[in-house]
Amino acid sequence: MKLNKKKDQFTVAELFCGCGGFSHGFWRTGRFKTVFGNDVKKHALQTFELTHTHDGFAPFVLQDDIRTVTDASIADAMLSKGVEELDCLLGGPPCQGFSQMRRTKARKGSELVRFGGYNKLDQDPRNDLVLRFLEVAAALKPKVIVIENVPQFLSHYHDGNRGGIAQQVDGILDQMGYEVACGIVNAADYGVPQLRQRAVIMASRVGRITLPIQTHCDPELITNRKGLPWVTVQEALADLPPNPQFHELLAGQHDAFAAAPQNAFAKLMRTSKTFPYNHITRNYQSQVVGIIHQMRAGETWNEASDRMRIKYAKLIAKEVVKGKSEAKAKKYLEKEGKLITAFYKNYYWSAYTRLAWDRPALTITANSNFLGSGRFTHPECDRGITMREAARLQSFDDAFTFYTSDNPAKATENIGVGLDMIGEAVPPLLARAIGETVAVHLDEHKKTLTKS
Secondary structure, three states, rough: OOOOOOOEEEEEEEEEEOHHHHHHHHHHOOOOEEEEEEEEHHHHHHHHHHHHHHEEEEEEEOOOHHHHHHHHHHHHHHOOOOOOOOOEEEOOOOOOOOOOOOOHHHHHHHHHHHOHHHHHHHOHHHHHHHHHHHHHHHHHHHEEEEEEEEEHHOOOOOOOEOOOOHHHHHHHHHHHHEEEEEEEEEEHHHHOOOOOEEEEEEEEEOOOOOOOOOOEOHHEEEOOOEEEEOOOOOHHOOOOOOOOOOOOOOOOOOOOOOOOOOOHHHHHHOOOOOOOOOOOOOOOHHHHHHHHHHOEEOOOOHHHHHHHHHHHHHHHHHHHHHHHHHHHHHHHHHHHHOOOHHOOOOOOOOOOOOOOOOOOOOOOOOOOHHHOOOEEEEEOOOOOOOOOHHHHHHHHOOOOOOOOOOOHOOOOHHHHHHHHHHHOOOOOHHHHHHHHHHHHHHHHHHHHHHHH
């Protein structure tokens, strides 16, 4: 991607960065340079470092629990990259069950402790990483702060109030001198081929800031709204070979794509001169293959099981006519491979289901390696989506490689590790929309300073 070097570049740092989808989206605006990343996951942080190094500049990476790192050492890391005043701090602090690691002594000296709402957040150990993020923000004083999280972040009950956590965070940011905008956004509304709702909190100490303007919408509503239709699974995946290998045999080839990019999204993704890494598949258990072979694209588990039970009822009835009991007929058909008992179970509605070609994907999660956990099966092929397909559905461009192993010969082939980091990432195109809004906001601040 060619960056707009005629305009100023701003600095961005990311806590809980994972592989860095959030900051990568900011970089894709052409206006931001990533200077710092922190996470506890080794391969995600390795991916972050390698994919966020541009024009000889590498971000400072810190593999450590942020709760054990001092504010001073984070500030020193910024200074080592030439940053005295950070423009933007990003993060998605987890707020679900984990072991608490108190930083009592450090917090007594923290500016954050004196703010109203701190004690209420401090009562629940699940908020510990949220507090730590705010502590770092208070120490670094970036011009803009962006927090991304699950939609429930804005509605969770806390201290007896619906949305109590978000209210306390909002209140603390306000006392830190930030103006706050927050809401729930859908990644599909920003060109991501995925229905993924996320809570976004944007805060600025240099003026009023707003959430990014929606650019896409449900095609069924497009007559009533301005914008482009949602990007579909077919638009995202059609140029990728449908039958990937078990190892990286296609990566680096010039003619391995199934087709030329036929749409704006595919063209946006094709940032690599050769075929990208991570488009590999694996062997699946025969029971799983048997189930997904029967699934139709876009069909829910309930629809599929109802359809299969009707089919099986007819087969059972034929065997009963031959003299078998219903139970024996069922066992006989199962033994013959004509009946799959899983279709008599009540699974989660999207378990084992196939993506629909003509719609965006459902949320790609860290569990997308397990087909029973959601809609992660290819629309036509009897396999799960590859890392590269998941990356496309998350809007990672093809030049972004996921490093998943210490084994140099298989550095990009651990599918479980790769899908975990892809599913946990902020979709880069959503991040880019946020980044473009932040860049305009910071530009306006600079103009104000120039005029004064």
